Amino acid sequence: MYRNLTQLVDVRGQVKRNGSFASRSWTQITGIARHHSATTSGDAFSFANYHVNTLGWPGIGYHFVITKDGTIQWANSIDRVSYHVGNNNTPLIGICLVGNGSFTAAQEQSYFDLVTALRSTSGINVAVSNLRGHNEYPGHASNVCPGINMDVVRTAIVKGHPVGNHGHPVLRRGDSGPDVLVLQNDLLAAGESLPQFGADGGFGAETEEAVRSFQRRMDLTVDGVAGSQTWEALDRAKVEGRLVVVTAASVNVRSRPSFAADAVAGQVVQGEAFTVVEIVSVSGSSSALYRLVSGLYITTNENYVTLR
Ligand SMILES: [Zn+2]
Known part of the structure; x- marks a missing residue:
């Protein structure tokens, strides 16, 4: 039950309001929209002030705000149709992570915990495919919000861990094993x-x-x-400073971190070796590439290359 999350702070009675949002039944909830604040700081209180004072809304647009330290501010009851994805709000819960395309481990942990708790709350049914980013809804494609690749987010949820930790739990002082x-x-x-x-x-x-x-x-x-x-x-x-050795007959090298056909800059052959600078993620893909000292990129797939 989301109310029992240790990071949750109920601020519904403290955030600025001027009127009230329409209500809905929980059975109408079918999706959870992820947002970023497009700011590097702020919280439910400052966003509520902006939404009420400047935008003239009845209250803060989001149901939950996750601040940089992972605190989950509960800002609207989930039976409220608040404003966060225009023309799509009726079935949606809105979660805003404070940040501008970059989020802390604590925030990803809290997003994971909150989404998991909401989805397991009796009476709420949200499929993984309905965990979407703001710009995945009709009419919002040009928005940069939520500032993260939602395929990565959904994959992590399916795998049962927060974004980006590769299945490792978040570890802190006092943990062991x-x-x-x-x-x-x-x-x-x-x-x-x-x-x-x-x-x-x-x-x-x-x-x-x-x-x-x-x-x-x-x-x-x-x-x-x-x-x-x-x-x-x-x-x-x-991986920095290690050699990536081509083990397949030939492998493409790329001019930029993309799997697009026009990013292919040439081919290298079995036995050639190159010094790695770093691993980079590829937008729209769960696969990564090695960036080489030459500035070119090569696959990290162990069917084609190996690290020495
Ligand atoms: Zn948004």
């Missing part, structure tokens, strides 16, 4: 140190400091918590 061991080995491989305890499977102060050090070095949010952005950055760090 095999996932922590993977994290510690990845940190060591990325050049961080665990001088006293090494990779021991326990997430204590030393591991937290190594995570913070890595996050600082990678220009990530420095919170000492290994979430989606940290896991992704660890994946990238593990």
